[in-house]
Amino acid sequence: MSIAICQVRKLPLKTLTALLLSTPLLATAADANSANLSPVIERPTRASSVLPVGPLGYSPSHMDKSVNPRNDFYAYATGNWLNNLTIPDSETDIGGFALLKTALKQQLLSITLRAGQGGYAKGSPEQQVGDYYRAAMNTARQDLLGLGPLKADLMQAGAASSPVELARFSADQLKKGGAPLVLGWPMTDIKDNTRMVLMLFPGGPQLEQTQYTDPAAQRIRDLYLDYIARMLRQSGESEELAAQHAKAILAMEAELMAPRLTPLQSRDPARTYNIMSLAEAQALIPAVDLGELLKQMGVDPAVRIQVQDLEGMKTLNRLLSTRHKEDVQILLRWSVLSGNAGFLGQPWFDMADEYQRKRDQLVRSEPREEQVVDAIAMQLYHPLSQLYVKNYFPESTRREVTEMVGHIRQEFELRLRSNPWLDEPTRKAALEKLSRVDIQVGYPKTWIDFSSIDIRADDHLGNYQRIAAFNLKRELDKLPLPAKVERFNSPKYTTPIAVNAAYNPTYNGIDITTAIVQPPFYTPGADMAVNYCTMGAVIGHELTHGFDSNGSRYDAIGNVRNWWTPQASSEFKQRTQLLVNQFDGYTVLPGLVQSGNLTLTENTADLGGITLAHAALNRALKAKQLPKVDGLTTDQRCFVAWAQLWTYKARTERIRLLASTDFHALGFLRGFGPLRNLDAFHLAFGTKPGDPMWLVPAKRARIW
Numbered sequence: 001m002s003i004a005i006c007q008v009r010k011l012p013l014k015t016l017t018a019l020l021l022s023t024p025l026l027a028t029a030a031d032a033n034s035a036n037l038s039p040v041i042e043r044p045t046r047a048s049s050v051l052p053v054g055p056l057g058y059s060p061s062h063m064d065k066s067v068n069p070r071n072d073f074y075a076y077a078t079g080n081w082l083n084n085l086t087i088p089d090s091e092t093d094i095g096g097f098a099l100l101k102t103a104l105k106q107q108l109l110s111i112t113l114r115a116g117q118g119g120y121a122k123g124s125p126e127q128q129v130g131d132y133y134r135a136a137m138n139t140a141r142q143d144l145l146g147l148g149p150l151k152a153d154l155m156q157a158g159a160a161s162s163p164v165e166l167a168r169f170s171a172d173q174l175k176k177g178g179a180p181l182v183l184g185w186p187m188t189d190i191k192d193n194t195r196m197v198l199m200l201f202p203g204g205p206q207l208e209q210t211q212y213t214d215p216a217a218q219r220i221r222d223l224y225l226d227y228i229a230r231m232l233r234q235s236g237e238s239e240e241l242a243a244q245h246a247k248a249i250l251a252m253e254a255e256l257m258a259p260r261l262t263p264l265q266s267r268d269p270a271r272t273y274n275i276m277s278l279a280e281a282q283a284l285i286p287a288v289d290l291g292e293l294l295k296q297m298g299v300d301p302a303v304r305i306q307v308q309d310l311e312g313m314k315t316l317n318r319l320l321s322t323r324h325k326e327d328v329q330i331l332l333r334w335s336v337l338s339g340n341a342g343f344l345g346q347p348w349f350d351m352a353d354e355y356q357r358k359r360d361q362l363v364r365s366e367p368r369e370e371q372v373v374d375a376i377a378m379q380l381y382h383p384l385s386q387l388y389v390k391n392y393f394p395e396s397t398r399r400e401v402t403e404m405v406g407h408i409r410q411e412f413e414l415r416l417r418s419n420p421w422l423d424e425p426t427r428k429a430a431l432e433k434l435s436r437v438d439i440q441v442g443y444p445k446t447w448i449d450f451s452s453i454d455i456r457a458d459d460h461l462g463n464y465q466r467i468a469a470f471n472l473k474r475e476l477d478k479l480p481l482p483a484k485v486e487r488f489n490s491p492k493y494t495t496p497i498a499v500n501a502a503y504n505p506t507y508n509g510i511d512i513t514t515a516i517v518q519p520p521f522y523t524p525g526a527d528m529a530v531n532y533c534t535m536g537a538v539i540g541h542e543l544t545h546g547f548d549s550n551g552s553r554y555d556a557i558g559n560v561r562n563w564w565t566p567q568a569s570s571e572f573k574q575r576t577q578l579l580v581n582q583f584d585g586y587t588v589l590p591g592l593v594q595s596g597n598l599t600l601t602e603n604t605a606d607l608g609g610i611t612l613a614h615a616a617l618n619r620a621l622k623a624k625q626l627p628k629v630d631g632l633t634t635d636q637r638c639f640v641a642w643a644q645l646w647t648y649k650a651r652t653e654r655i656r657l658l659a660s661t662d663f664h665a666l667g668f669l670r671g672f673g674p675l676r677n678l679d680a681f682h683l684a685f686g687t688k689p690g691d692p693m694w695l696v697p698a699k700r701a702r703i704w
């Protein structure tokens with residue numbers, strides 16, 4: 001779930017993790033990594049994961065009124081719901097967001113099944129979605145082919161050792177949507193967004209950085225080691241050799257991952273904006289011939305290159321130059337096998353499935369058809385989105401939300417004008433930036449035309465690879481100048497079928513997806529207090545992302561440029577430090593606290609979002625409260641609705657992973673943490689000094 005600041009650019013799915021420069025509303029680095037294992041984690045059909053959910057949106061029946069809101073507001077607002085929610089066997093967590101995703105998946109599945117009946121024109125969204133589905137569900141054919149379609153790739157991996165061979169291997173994998181050793185992908189130059197650069201990243205490891213070292217992750221390392229060994233045995237290695245190779249692979253991955261940028265570091269331009277020529281980039285990694293890589297990709301060698309992670313690249317070079325070539329080759333073979341496990345037939349599929357299920361501590365896997373729908377949503381994202389919009393998005397809802405965007409934006413403008421701590425030059429620049437935020441609701445003005453991709457009903461792996469090649473070519477064609485800004489096109493984060501909203505600082509725009517414009521985020525005709533403090537707060541969250549500690553580095557047209565006076569910067573820092581201190585004090589598991597620094601941008605946006613939504617609601621009501629409903633005042637319903645949005649529980653390891661990788665605080669902290677900074681919250685529930693929910697006025701962060 002991502003009320004995200006989506007700086008995520010379109011990349012091969014398997015490499016998204018390396019690049020999370022961004023903060024989605026809900027999506028996480030961990031989510032992105034789950035796409036790492038294989039393009040489609042297909043599993044045998046089992047019982048559906050559809051859940052009995054009760055009201056998905058705001059409801060007083062979700063509250064536990066036996067709890068005093070002054071003691072534990074989150075339990076008061078969400079307690080009954082939480083007590084009745086069980087984490088499904090096939091999931092790592094549950095909450096309003098997860099339930100909406102489940103409901104969405106059923107909608108997408110029904111569209112897909114209809115398309116799968118066939119009879120549609122070649123290249124139409126229905127034909128592509130339908131035939132992709134049929135090929136993915138045809139397990140008999142995948143069993144028949146087995147490892148066959150990968151023979152050439154495995155041979156190439158097993159023979160590559162010279163810089164030219166390693167470059168060719170990388171380019172081939174990139175074109176096929178695989179896991180290259182060095183990954184090249186065009187992106188907007190963050191300091192001059194009229195042009196593009198070729199970003200280079202080191203590829204490789206499959207676990208999260210902390211999972212290679214964290215003592216608490218030993219269980220995951222053991223599972224991973226066992227998984228590698230079993231896959232290698234399946235590919236024909238002896239038991240002894242497979243065990244030996246698995247150890248070497250784990251050790252190499254840990255070595256590669258150790259010096260890499262942490263999630264927080266990876267979005268700091270001071271660390272990542274390393275622009276250089278091909279010769280300069282080559283000096284970092286002589287072990288891979290970058291000239292050959294560019295040649296194979298069809299990229300002009302005069303291109304400007306940005307190396308995102310200098311130490312990561314140097315470490316890859318060191319490993320390639322010092323390890324035996326056999327070790328490197330086994331690492332490459334492993335990346336081919338693991339990246340394609342979902343396409344190779346049942347034995348492979350089952351191993352990947354079991355590993356992932358055990359890793360995530362799930363009792364059972366999702367039914368195969370649901371996993372295939374997930375894969376289609378990630379790959380044929382615009383064709384499936386087109387069908388979704390046509391079936392599930394009334395134009396009236398789009399109009400209503402667009403109108404709400406206007407109210408929230410106006411509220412922010414008024415507050416910037418009267419803001420007591422901004423000095424005049426910074427205020428002027430902030431107003432200019434706000435006036436240029438381009439907010440779009442639902443779906444893009446122009447869809448990406450996927451119709452030229454040949455999607456066949458009997459070629460699962462081929463479909464995946466042709467889509468990957470199409471995406472790469474589309475992106476490379478933009479070099480060196482961006483053709484235009486494209487919207488709603490980041491799979492997982494901003495396509496219309498992603499449950500998300502996202503701010504992108506590089507073009508100062510917000511995408512609010514079709515999928516998020518439904519309960520619990522928006523209910524047509526519902527209580528204004530509820531719709532403002534859910535969807536309105538999401539809009540406010542995204543708007544203020546342009547002004548959080550990350551977004552404020554970018555100016556009104558989306559370039560990294562410091563437009564803050566030193567005085568305004570220092571005022572801003574003092575205020576956000578209060579949030580850091582607050583969240584540093586919250587415990588997520590025994591002995592584990594939330595990191596206030598890691599989650600600062602999102603906490604700032606949550607606070608900004610609910611502040612703007614509450615103020616805009618009261619302005620729309622001309623400060624008169626609506627009649628009480630279910631015994632709750634307008635303001636009380638507003639804050640309860642906000643808390644219910646973040647109803648959340650998760651398995652222990654999921655919490656541990658999110659606490660180390662997610663820019664968002666855990667849901668159960670988002671539900672009440674930001675509210676404690678609002679005077680109106682304390683007034684609404686009568687909190688007093690000494691109450692656990694009380695926060696002394698001097699410690700309340702007052703930012704926007």
Ligand SMILES: [Zn+2]
Binds near residue numbers: 003004005
């Ligand atoms: Zn966000």
